[in-house]
Amino acid sequence: MLARQRQAVILEEIRRTGAVRVSDLVTRLAVSDMTVRRDLDVLARRGLVEKVYGGATSVVGRSTDEPGFEAKSVRQLPEKESIAALAAGMVRPGTAIGLSAGTTTWTMARYLDDVPDLTVVTNSIRVADVLQQRGRTDRTVVLTGGVRTPSDALVGPVAVQALRALHLDVVYLGVHGMAPQAGFTTPNLNESETDRALVDAASRLVVLADNTKWGTVGISTIADLDEADVLITDEGLGSDARQVLSEQVGELVLAPVSARSRAEELA
Structure with a gap:
């Protein structure tokens, strides 16, 4: 799977659940831990995700934005x-x-x-x-x-x-x-x-x-x-x-x- 395809999968999963874990993505994408982390770095630099401890979540900003429990559970x-x-x-x-x-x-x-x-x-x-x-x-x-x-x-x-x-x-x-x-x-x-x-x-x-x-x-x-x-x-x-x-x-x-x-x- 190409990097762009992996990143599309990651974004779709974040949109669906609000968060992803590096360990889960390693298994799902059949790639190394470092490859997943590089993909998350790319997405974070583009402002599409927020990197957190052990994974990434959707980007939050407005006063009515409310991440789901799973998204918040991997932060800090x-x-x-x-x-x-x-x-x-x-x-x-x-x-x-x-x-x-x-x-x-x-x-x-x-x-x-x-x-x-x-x-x-x-x-x-x-x-x-x-x-x-x-x-x-x-x-x-x-x-x-x-x-x-x-x-x-x-x-x-x-x-x-x-x-x-x-x-x-x-x-x-x-x-x-x-x-x-x-x-x-x-x-x-x-x-x-x-x-x-x-x-x-x-x-x-x-x-x-x-x-x-x-x-x-x-x-x-x-x-x-x-x-x-x-x-x-x-x-x-x-x-x-x-x-x-x-x-x-x-x-x-x-x-x-x-x-x-x-x-x-x-x-």
Whole structure:
């Protein structure tokens, strides 16, 4: 297969699923790892894809652009692993917590094995699946809704109404973007309403957002920066952003990032 043909296959797969992994393309195209990476370099230089850790995703820019779960799951893997591990370390046994939808909160759910007697409330299909697969014997409350979003969140009036009757100790919120004026945002209007209800149900808000979320603005605000009791991001965050956020959020926590992701260890 010629280089142009391989690149066309790669683009079609990204358009279909939102993301590709180098390892999958090596098998599908029957070429070497280096050949796939060169093809991705070519496509990235042309502005057709965005290279990420272990693969590539579609290019995102507008405030209503919403990559699917699979596309987001291959971005900033080491950062998300480190953020998730720190967040899970804050969870106290015997508490009721909320986990929003998102790839970082999904990763966090995989770190909760050693925290006993939890009640977990979530509107994330992926988070609920992780908790079920881990064989947890404590309580998982899955909020239902009328709409399933690209991030595999269940949202809508049923979920919002259920949250109004709940009282949680802490909510761990994944976001699409964070910025000084817009606050913590999402590109999905339906999801923002459910996320706001989740935040309102909790005594404490912990936001999980890697450094690439800084300066990104989705169409709808979930919470202002100063509503976050804790923001856990990573050490890749720039100095200017650190200054702004340290003045706005209750506590800014910077997770160290290792060169190697633990995703395979936790699978």
